[in-house]
Amino acid sequence: MRVRVRDWLLMGPGLGWLALFMVVPCALVFANAFFERGTYGGIDYNFTLENFTRAAEPVYATIFLGSARIALMATAIALLVGYPAAFAISRQPARRQMALLVLVMLPFWSNYLIRTYAWMVLLNREGLINKALTGIGAIAEPLALLYNEFAVVTGLVYNYLPFVVLAIYSALQRLDPSLTEASRDLGAGAWTTFARITLPLTAPGIAAGAVFVFVLSIGNFITPDLLGGGRMQMIGNLIYDQFLTARDWPFGAALSFILIAIMMALLFGQAVIAGRVHGQREPAHA
């Protein structure tokens, strides 16, 4: 009994803080999603489902689908680039692995705005990439690299790639080397071993990395705002507008609700994949 009281004393303040300043505010947003917008921007407490039917209208459905498409592209590219990089790190001598991992993760912990701004410097019409390409005569006119989908996807991949490498690297670390050795001893080639043993067993890492990139991309605000230059609207920007420009909080709340629902579904899927691969050996964790 004493132990239980002590454990709750330890967890109480932290969990209380998260409950009060995260769970309750999110619950409030969910509740607001079912009310009407007030005449002067507030909330009229009359129950309605109109915010959700409105979110399904073609204008908004297009933004959802467009955001999902961009997030999917960023996820796919980050995985295709990140997997071999993580694999390369895991093949290095043990002492160098940690140093390389720190090197990959370091930018991830630095200012997101500045990392995004760096791409504005590189991609703009007078930017370094255009200058270099015109300089060597590869192009006559500067390319429109900034303020489009290409720039947004590049920015998202750039910002989230380190986490993908980390997630896949840690899955590779958990892989029992005797399994791949056995596969090779039994005559399977390097590619067959990779496709039949390594890839399926590192699926939890791939799933963790993919969910992370997808969720943070689809709800992103800064990247489409700065690298998309306002021409690209994603859900994050739409939510932002409802709160700071259109002052339609209930509709913004409904959009957030949908975003969270997508996130939960993906996290659930990820937990299932992790549970399937790890089986009974360890509990599924996100």
Add this chain to the structure above:
Amino acid sequence: MPERSRLLDMHLGAVLAFLYVPIAVLMVLSFNRAGLPTAWTGFSVKWYGALAGNGRILGAAWNTLIVAFFSTAIATVLGTLLALGVEQKKPGAAVEATMFAPMIIPDIVLAIALLSFFTALDFTLGLHSIIVSHAVFNIAFVAAVVRARLRNFDWSLVEVSRDLGAGPVTTFRRITLPLIAPAVVAGALLAFTLSVDEFIIAYFTAGAGPGSTTLPMQIYAMIRFGVTPEINAMATIVMGVSFTLVLVAQRANRRLFDV
């Protein structure tokens, strides 16, 4: 295990170049005399001088330090206690989900949720509301770092201490805390870095007054006006501070990047 392949190593090199070239370009340009991104016109630190004379930027930097300090202090205490409780009690999925949520929830959603919450309570917005909000994700990060360390923790040390007659506070102070200190320090440094860099949640919970503008809010306003040499100089300083803090955190706690 397959041999290391040249091709894989080259790919890794390309990835590292992809990660660092944009940052390096900013840093180099911040010392460019003419301030133009196109041509190198000589070394100069005048853009750093311009920053030092900009009262708005200095004010915003000061606000950021206040927010980061207090939100880190709150999060370090609550997050460490939370980690200790969770690792001993092993509570269910609801607690795990609550602790994981701040790391994955889109920041725009947390931002509007907190704004709605503070508005509903008629809570006056300012630096204090940013501190409260930043503590949310900082608690989660500190707890995660400390938990990673506690996974290899020998709880019998605590039992021995208690059996020998030490009270719970003495045991914590003399046994538990010294053993988990590297993770606590690392968690605090990461929390501080996250708070210094966080933009959207601060933007939504800062209120209207200029007195609660933080550095990322100031950077955002400047970036929206376009590429300028002052931003390059400021970016270099902010990046330098982040890199230093994270590297110190990593040295303090080698298991920092274990997932």
